[in-house]
Amino acid sequence: MAPPPVSVPVVAEDTPLLWNARDEDGKTVKRDDASETSSQQRTYLSASSRCVIQLCALTLIFDFTQYSVYAPLTAVFEEIICNRYYSSLAASPFLAQRDCKVFPVQSELALVKGYKDTFNQIPSILLSIPLGLLADRIGRRPMLLLFLFGFFLCDSWVKIVCLFPDYLPLRLVWLAPLFKIVGGGANFGTSLLFTAAADVVSEKDRVDVFLKMSAMEMIVQIAAAPLVSTLMTFSNCSS
Template sequence: MPSILSNESSSLLSPNIGQGGSSTRSHDGKSNTFCHFSVTLPYLFTFLAFEIALILVATPMRPIQEDIICRKHYPGALAASSMCKSDIVQSELSLIKGWEATFGLLPGMITAVPYGMAAERYGRRPVLGLSLLGISLSQAVDIIVCYFPEAFSLRLIWLGAALTLVGGGPLVTTTMLFLIASDVTSEAHRSTSFFYLSAIPLIGQLLAAPLTYAAMAKGNWFSVLLGFGGLVVSTLAILVTPETHSMRHSDSCDDYRSSVDYTSPPLGVRALVVSVSRQAAVSVRTVFWSNKLSLLLMNFLFTSISESIPPILMQYVTKRFQWTWAEAALLNSISAGVRLAVVGLLLPFASRVLLLDLRLNPSLKDLWLARAGISALVVGAFGIGLADRSIIVIISLMIYSLGFGYGPAMRGLLITIAEGQRASDLLMCISLIESTGLLLSGPLLAASFRVGMALRGVWIGLPFILVGCCLACATAIVIGIRIGGEPHQASSS
């Protein structure tokens, strides 16, 4: 990520370099490049730490919740016993996790527009800090409910999702991440910067998998409490990260650091409601002005279902191939390793080849990268669902992970097509559409897993077959879309 930010900042802030510009211009460009890198670095480490901490909490919570359900149905049963893998236990666990994910999306969908407006008015940092705080509070509710199973019903963890009204939860977090990436990189290489941004949580997953395995060896609750401590520290760390709002419009670090205006008078409740309503109407009207743009946006509804695969995958392999939860967590390491190689090396290289060697314009380049990504997702999803051996699951997961660049490439393509519109409006619409898909896919995949267990045999992979069918529909749209444009004339500079 540092290299791409450095290169792109140079091209944005010092366009006269290499064209006979003075040494002073060159020096200013280098100074601004360092400024952009220094702004990015704290966010990099903060999100890396938050991702690791979240995995340390979430991974052991599944066996903890499985044990609570198992003891409810089979009093006296030992943890990880064969009785805990019974259909009744696994169905209840799948139901709880599916609806937990669904309820976790609702606050973000309700508060997305207000927080988007707040990010434009007050900056990205305070909104991002609130988002991380809400996620941490939601995890705290999960911990309390599971630590006192005699006092609380396990289904009360669904109420924890309401706390993500503070900050908007993952939906707002994702949008803020892409807005920050847009603030510190040039438009010419937007999708490449998104590739590098996508590598941040992957590095966290890659580091967290062995760390979680070691922590869970000392006890599930040791891992949970260690991770929650990391969530608290990471959330507090946001307070010392620099603000990136209006950074792209600044000529120097000094100008940028004073560019955010926090002195605007606060709006009253009625004025705020009217302002939010108008902003929402304007955003929807401007974003959906084109049939082509609308079709590509709605494509995220089909592809968002694939985001529900990781939690189902762990339960799938523990049920079908009798893996332990700790062993199943290592699949995250395999997937993260392949995805990191894809967005950190393969796609930036492919992007450069398509632009400079094949001379495609940026829109066509992003479209072909999206087509390649969605094709890999389809093949991988069907492979996981139809696998009869664990090695086939691993190979199919690696193929599936090759399609990770679809999302960043499609975002870059859409922002390019919708030139002249605010990136925050478009990114917020994408997040809302993806959240709608996730809202539907959580209970849908949970129900299909229960049906698959009842049918037995190959049908236990029904959730992944269903995901493959949805991705096939998305593939037809992406392959069928046509985007015009002259070959991109890349300059030597």
């Protein structure tokens, strides 16, 4: 039995030399269209990669500002409380026998820092849902700018109180979280960064991006403490 005849495609003068590619829907796509689609994908990946790098850098800077200021700010608080405590005893704050580790000083320091850290969590707890809905409406970038502005105001208020301890009670640092109403607290800012990363990468790449952003925080935790401790040896707040 003779085999069935094989159909041979008719080749004309204007027939392309390369076969046409097919897209995901099975439709015929010309080579020019396929290369254009590949170019668009590369451009998209390049744009998303740049955005991820920016988010990782912003996460690194933000976490470093938080962890690096913790120990020096505690030392400043202790110095202010110690000076005020010995001044209230009608003694010179620069006596050699002055000890800032006495119970009244450390008790006030624990009270100031404890309430300050507690109040810092309230804006994130109360405003996470409203600000999240607002971020969906106006976009991630405006909310990120508002968050950074509120964080700047909060940090500036603490520095102002510490700069004028003779005129402003140290407990006024408890009012600093009020400025975070502008853009939420630190927890909201971290969630906003991860949400922005999820918006620009594909679903299969999100785990990798989230791990990279989490690694930024781990790097800060490892590097910030020894770096700040070294810097504090060169600059004493009591000098």
